[in-house]
Structures are given as structure tokens and as C-alpha cells.
Amino acid sequence: MVFKRQASLTDPTSSTFGIVATAVMGALPLIDPFKLNSTTRRALHAATAAATGIYTAVTVDRNNTTLVPLRAVAGLAAAAVALRFADAGDALDSRMVQKLRSAGVRHPRRWMATGAAALTFAAYLADRATARKKEYEAVSDLERLRPVGPTVRNLVEGILRTADITGADALLAQLEVAQEIYWYDGFSSTAQFRVPDELPRAVPHNQVFPVRAMYTAPNGLPLQVLLQVFDGKIDHLAIDAADPENMDSADDLLDAWPDLSSVTYLLDRTDGKTAPIHS
Numbered sequence: 001m002v003f004k005r006q007a008s009l010t011d012p013t014s015s016t017f018g019i020v021a022t023a024v025m026g027a028l029p030l031i032d033p034f035k036l037n038s039t040t041r042r043a044l045h046a047a048t049a050a051a052t053g054i055y056t057a058v059t060v061d062r063n064n065t066t067l068v069p070l071r072a073v074a075g076l077a078a079a080a081v082a083l084r085f086a087d088a089g090d091a092l093d094s095r096m097v098q099k100l101r102s103a104g105v106r107h108p109r110r111w112m113a114t115g116a117a118a119l120t121f122a123a124y125l126a127d128r129a130t131a132r133k134k135e136y137e138a139v140s141d142l143e144r145l146r147p148v149g150p151t152v153r154n155l156v157e158g159i160l161r162t163a164d165i166t167g168a169d170a171l172l173a174q175l176e177v178a179q180e181i182y183w184y185d186g187f188s189s190t191a192q193f194r195v196p197d198e199l200p201r202a203v204p205h206n207q208v209f210p211v212r213a214m215y216t217a218p219n220g221l222p223l224q225v226l227l228q229v230f231d232g233k234i235d236h237l238a239i240d241a242a243d244p245e246n247m248d249s250a251d252d253l254l255d256a257w258p259d260l261s262s263v264t265y266l267l268d269r270t271d272g273k274t275a276p277i278h279s
Contacts, residue, residue, distance in 0.1 A: 010058055011058075012058050012059045012124065012127045012128075012131075013124075013127055013128045013131040013132075017058065017124070018121065018124035018125075018128070021055060021058075021120050021124060022117050022120045022121045022124065023117075024051050025051070025055070025116045025117060025119075025120040026113045026114070026116050026117025026120065027113065028047075028048055028051065028113075028116070029093070029109055029112040029113040029115075029116050030109050030110070030113045031044060032097075032109065033045075033090045033093065034090065034094060041090075045082075045083060045086035046083065048082055048086065048089075049079040049080070049082040049083040049086065050079060052078050052079055052081075052082040053075040053076060053078045053079025053080075053082070054075060055078075056074050056075045056077075056078035056079075057071045057072060057074060057075025057076075057078075058071070058075075059123075059127065060074040060075070093112075096108070096112065097109065097112070100112070142183050143181055143182075143183060144181070144182055144183070145179045145180070145181060145182075145194060146179065146180050146182060147179060147180070148175070148178055148179065148180045148191070148193070149180065149191075149257075151256075151257045151259070151260075152180070152191045152237060152257060153175065154260045155213055155225055155237060155257060155258070155260065155263070156175055156227060156234065156237055157172065157175065158213060158260055158263065158265065159209060159211045159212070159213055159225070159227050159265070160172050160175070160209070160211070160227070162211055162265045162267075162277050163210075163211050163265070163267050163277055165209070165210060165211065166202075166203065167202030167203055167204075167229075168202075168209075170199070170200045170201060170202040170232070171202050171209075171227075171229065171233075171234050173199060173200065174193075174195045174199050174233055174234050175234060177195070177196060177199070178193045178194065178195045178234060179193070179194045180192065180193060180194075181193065181194050187254070187255055187256055187257075189238060189239040189254045190236050190237070190238040190239075191236060191237045191238075191257075192235070192236045193233075193234050193235060193236060193237075195233040195234060199233070200232075201231065201232020201233060202229055202232050202233070203232065204229075205229070205230070205231055205232040206229065206230055206231065207228075207229045208226055208227070208228055208229070209226070209227040209228075209229055210267060210268035211227075211265055211266070211267055211268075211277070212224045212225060212226050212227075212265070212266050212268075212274070213225040213258070213263040213264070213265055214242065214263060214264050214265070214266055215258040215262045215263045215264070216262075217253045217254075218253070219253060221241065221246055221253060222241070222242035222243065223239055223240070223241060223242060223253075223254075223258075224239070224240055224241075224242045224266075225237060225238070225239055225240075225257075225258065225263070226238055226240060239254055239257070239258075264276060264277075265277040
């Protein structure tokens, strides 16, 4: 637990770092250095330099979440500069307070603290957004396409053809030209689909299709295969535990899609229950 907390403080995209950095940078402008004695003022300069150095070390290289030498050097350099020009910073701080007061601003240090905190938090949000974009692009670069396998295709067709459901015809037409998105070889309990945008969409656009395929795992655990529709297109097929309490244990049992001969179909009813579909 301690290790995780330390790691999050060296990750500029973590919520822990965002909160701590915003709090520290927002608190420093509240202190008037000219109201302190020389010893306390030097301590404030040292604390400010340390905060500047740590912030620089954490944020200078956003592709690495550990304090490597490059980041340490950048942090030490930033701290040294902050300490070297601490007196000049105090003078600038004092002039800013005076200008705000002359402009009629009450409690100028509170406003300066608010501005510093807002800028720090905005920088944190920008770093977080950039990191997420890079993660998404990295995952997207690994995407590969292949024809939908026969077992998956049969399951989707079975779910769509077993009952007369509005929109099933459009989804079946999509299945004819759909491709499966995959990121690695081997079995996955979710099959993600890519469908051309120009094909007709099913209505409602977003839904779990109201027919599910049920089967039993070798250990007797009831499982279900669900078809998700998003934006009017077949989005993905997924195996899940029929009982939500068995969600975690289900993944350990899955190594293949069920054969069509081993499944039965259930139809969602308006009373919140399901009913078997008899062929």
C-alpha cells in the first residue's frame, strides 16, 4: 500500500499527485515572506525550492513514472534556481500584492493562492488528458482485424434468428460483412466487431439484444452469451456468468466459445424475467 502511494506521487496523471500538487502550490502564496523572521523566511525559501524541484522532477518526463536520473537532475536544477532567486521572488510577490490592493482587491493573497491552485490543477488535467490520449493511441495501434470465426458467427446468428425481434434483420446484414477486432492471439471471452458505417442501423441504437444464449461450464456454473448493440451496430459478443455473484470466478473457466449444440436461448420479458425459446 505504501509503495502504491509513493508511485502515485511520482505519476503526474494520478489523482493523488493532482490533489497534493494543487494544495501545495495553492498554499504557498498565502504566506507573506516579509512578515517572517530571517530564519523562518529561509525555511520558506527552502520549502518552496523543494516543492518546485519535486514538481519539476515528476512532470518533466511524462512517459516515465519513476524518478530516473534525468528527472532528478531537472528537479535539482529547478530547486537550485528557485532558491537562487528566492529574494527576487519575494520582491515580485510583494509588488503583485500591492498592485492588487491598489486595484481594490480585498485579500489579494487569497486570490493569488486561488490562481496558483487553478493553474496547477489545469496543468494536471492537461497532463492526464495527454496521457490518456497516448494510451488510447497505443492500444489502437495494436488493433488487428480478422474474419469473424465460425463459432462466434453461429452464436450471433443463433441469437438474432431464434426470435422475431425488431432490428435483427439489420444486425444480420451487418454480420455478413463484419470483421472481428483483436489485440492478441488466443481466446478472449469478448469478440469485438467492426461494421461499415454506411449499413442500416438497428433500432434501438444502444441495447443488450433481448435474446441470450445460455450454457453450462464443465464445473456446472451457468454462463450466458450476450450480444451488445451500440450506435445501431453489432458491437461485441461476450460470455458472462448468469449469476452476478459468480462474475469473478467465471473468467477462470473460460477457454473457448460454446458450441451451438450446447446452448439454449432465453428471451427477455417485459416483467423483468426471461423465458425459454423453444425451437
